[in-house]
Amino acid sequence: MSFSSxxxxxxxxxxxLKPCCRHAEAYGMVIFGKTFSSSSVSFKTDKxxxxxxxxxxxxxxxxxxxxxxxxxxxxxxVLLKKASxxxxxxxxxxxxxxxxxxxxxxxxxxxxxxxxxxxxGVFLSCGTVTSPEKSYHLEFVVPFLKLSNDLFSIxxxxxxxxxxVVRKGSHIIYFxxxxxxxxxxxxxxxxxSSLRFMxxxxxxxxxxxxxxxxxxxTANIGRSVNASAVQIEAIxxxxxxxxxxxxxxxxxxxxxxxxxxxxxxxNELERLTDHSVSRSGINHRLTKLTEIADGLFDDKExx
Ligand SMILES: [Zn+2]
Numbered sequence: 001m002s003f004s005s006x007x008x009x010x011x012x013x014x015x016x017l018k019p020c021c022r023h024a025e026a027y028g029m030v031i032f033g034k035t036f037s038s039s040s041v042s043f044k045t046d047k048x049x050x051x052x053x054x055x056x057x058x059x060x061x062x063x064x065x066x067x068x069x070x071x072x073x074x075x076x077x078v079l080l081k082k083a084s085x086x087x088x089x090x091x092x093x094x095x096x097x098x099x100x101x102x103x104x105x106x107x108x109x110x111x112x113x114x115x116x117x118x119x120x121g122v123f124l125s126c127g128t129v130t131s132p133e134k135s136y137h138l139e140f141v142v143p144f145l146k147l148s149n150d151l152f153s154i155x156x157x158x159x160x161x162x163x164x165v166v167r168k169g170s171h172i173i174y175f176x177x178x179x180x181x182x183x184x185x186x187x188x189x190x191x192x193s194s195l196r197f198m199x200x201x202x203x204x205x206x207x208x209x210x211x212x213x214x215x216x217x218t219a220n221i222g223r224s225v226n227a228s229a230v231q232i233e234a235i236x237x238x239x240x241x242x243x244x245x246x247x248x249x250x251x252x253x254x255x256x257x258x259x260x261x262x263x264x265x266x267n268e269l270e271r272l273t274d275h276s277v278s279r280s281g282i283n284h285r286l287t288k289l290t291e292i293a294d295g296l297f298d299d300k301e302x303x
Contacts, residue, residue: 002131003129003130003131003132003193003197004127004128004129004130004131005047006193006196007123007129007185007190007193008047008049008050008123008124009049010189010190010191010192010193011120011123011124011188011189011190012049012050012053012124014120014189016117018113020110020111020113020114021113021114021116021117022061022117023061023108023114024108024109024110024114024115024117024118024121025057025117025118025120025121026057026061026062026121027093027105027108027109027118027121028117028118028119028120028121028122028123028124028125029043029053029054029057029121029122029124029125030043030054030057030058030089030093030121030125031093031102031104031147032121032122032125032126032140032142032147032151033054033125034077034143036089036090036095036102037086037090037099037102038083038086038087038090038097038098039086040079040086041058041079041080041085041086041089041090042077042078042079042080043077043078043079043125044075044076044077044078045075045076046075046076047076048070048076050124051068051076051078052068053124054066054078054124054125055068055078057121058078058080058085058089061092062085062088062089062092063088064080064082064085064086064088064089065080065082065085066078066079066080066085067079067080067081093105093108094107094108101144101146102144102146102147103146103147103150104147104150104151104154109154115154115158115187116187116188116189119184119187119188120188120189122140122151123140123184123188126140126141126142127139127140127141128141129181129185131200132178132181132197132200132201132204133200133204136175136176136177136178136181136201137174137175137176137181138174138175138181138184138185139172139173139174139175140172140173140174141167141170141171141172142170142171142172142173143169143170143171144171145171147171148164148171148172148173151173152164152173155173158187160175160180160183160184161175161177161180162174162175163175163176178197178201181197182194182197182198185197224265224266225263228258228262228263228264229262230290231258231286231289231290232258232259232262233293234289234290234292234293234294235255235258235259235289235293237293237296238255238289238292238293238296241296243292243296247289247292250277250285251285251288251289251292254269254277254282254285254286254289255285255289257269257272257273257282258286258289266279266282266283267279269282270282
């Protein structure tokens with residue numbers, strides 16, 4: 001089951017006791033359905049449980065007789081065939097028969113408690129949320145501009161910071177911020193889904209942190225190995241030019257140490273000298289060796 005389906009399943013299991021909230025949830029679901037006008041009130045979904053709750057809102061809240069059409073391989077459609085039923089629904093939610101543009105009637109979301117119920121209805125109707133394993137994304141797909149604007153305003157007032165984009169003629173209200181998505185899930189009453197979301201997010205953050213750490217250390221090892229390769233090349237050049245014996249004793253000792261420990265970091269080389277030479281002292285000598293080798297090259301060119 002997708003994460004989105006799990007969230008919806010959890011939302012469907014919530015018992016809404018207060019009549020005001022039940023009304024608000026029904027409104028959210030009905031107005032964001034496929035159609036909501038005097039000529040058509042309908043809803044489409046591929047989930048039977050969601051079709052059933054829509055139908056029950058129409059029959060119980062609005063006292064109408066919805067019909068459910070199910071055909072093999074097609075989405076389930078719930079609709080009101082009788083004009084008188086459609087009129088009843090519009091009246092119930094305070095909408096007039098001949099509205100040109102569909103707007104949210106805030107009288108249906110009267111009390112603070114009703115906001116979360118309303119949002120739950122809207123999500124059941126036109127919302128989806130991506131699994132946090134993949135990415136952080138929650139969206140509502142709204143067919144009408146004004147209706148999407150109203151939803152956008154309500155979300156903004158609740159400080160959820162929605163974003164808006166048009167995709168295939170639909171208006172998408174979406175969220176990318178993981179904390180806002182958690183807020184919305186919690187607000188709608190999907191507590192378990194919200195906790196699961198947080199858990200997956202924390203795991204992901206931890207994995208990313210570990211990966212970054214590993215990459216950082218690999219890069220550091222790479223750097224010191226590269227430096228070592230340059231130093232060894234320099235020492236070999238000095239040996240090939242028969243100049244090694246002419247080097248001061250401390251430089252000879254450090255050069256041997258490096259040749260014997262090609263993969264050691266400067267800290268490890270310091271340890272190998274029993275700390276008789278400091279890390280920076282070793283670094284200074286190795287730099288000196290490369291400078292001497294470079295000088296040899298220059299001498300040859302001059303000849
Ligand atoms: Zn309420």
